[in-house]
Amino acid sequence: DAGVTQSPTHLIKTRGQQVTLRCSPKSGHDTVSWYQQALGQGPQFIFQYYEEEERQRGNFPDRFSGHQFPNYSSELNVNALLLGDSALYLCASSPQGQGIYTGELFFGEGSRLTVL
Amino acid sequence: AQSVTQPDIHITVSEGASLELRCNYSYGATPYLFWYVQSPGQGLQLLLKYFSGDTLVQGIKGFEAEFKRSQSSFNLRKPSVHWSDAAEYFCAVAMEYGNKLVFGAGTILRVKS
Numbered sequence: 596d597a598g599v600t601q602s603p604t605h606l607i608k609t610r611g612q613q614v615t616l617r618c619s620p621k622s623g624h625d626t627v628s629w630y631q632q633a634l635g636q637g638p639q640f641i642f643q644y645y646e647e648e649e650r651q652r653g654n655f656p657d658r659f660s661g662h663q664f665p666n667y668s669s670e671l672n673v674n675a676l677l678l679g680d681s682a683l684y685l686c687a688s689s690p691q692g693q694g695i696y697t698g699e700l701f702f703g704e705g706s707r708l709t710v711l
Numbered sequence: 712a713q714s715v716t717q718p719d720i721h722i723t724v725s726e727g728a729s730l731e732l733r734c735n736y737s738y739g740a741t742p743y744l745f746w747y748v749q750s751p752g753q754g755l756q757l758l759l760k761y762f763s764g765d766t767l768v769q770g771i772k773g774f775e776a777e778f779k780r781s782q783s784s785f786n787l788r789k790p791s792v793h794w795s796d797a798a799e800y801f802c803a804v805a806m807e808y809g810n811k812l813v814f815g816a817g818t819i820l821r822v823k824s
Binding site: 598599630635636637639643651698700702703704 | 816
């Protein structure tokens, strides 16, 4: 059973460009959350998707947007990239949005974005 | 607002020695507390969680944590560290019925032989 898979694993962009990161949740999971982990920091919640809708959002600007597809996979899009967007972007999946409390929140290995 | 403080950025212990990683939280209501571990090239893995009840909780890989409301702490412990425990450890808190985790900045554990 594949866990949470993310792509690409590494990518380099320049300031002002746009990036799309992809996440496939663990089998049986329908909820996807995205976190940003800057170097030396803990992960910060960006948003969560459930039933193809953004259910909750953290303190991130509108340059960060997402999408969830009918097969529960998700994309994170970041427009007008800034140097400060360089980070590891983590995707986490859970069943029915309650994974935090049941211990069924599973994280992918992340996509490392470098903005030059 | 919720916040989590992990006072130690790095900790080095000898293999076989005991370990305690500190975590303090700030949250007005009953916290939901977690410890995650992140090894290089791997995603975050849940070690243990506390919601209510017994304040000493057991987790995977021989880890345990104790919730102390009076000190707003949730420290992680292990009686005997193995070289494979070298990783970064994150304490996190969640609101009741919330959908997000708030993480501390992490503690990097180094194990020397």
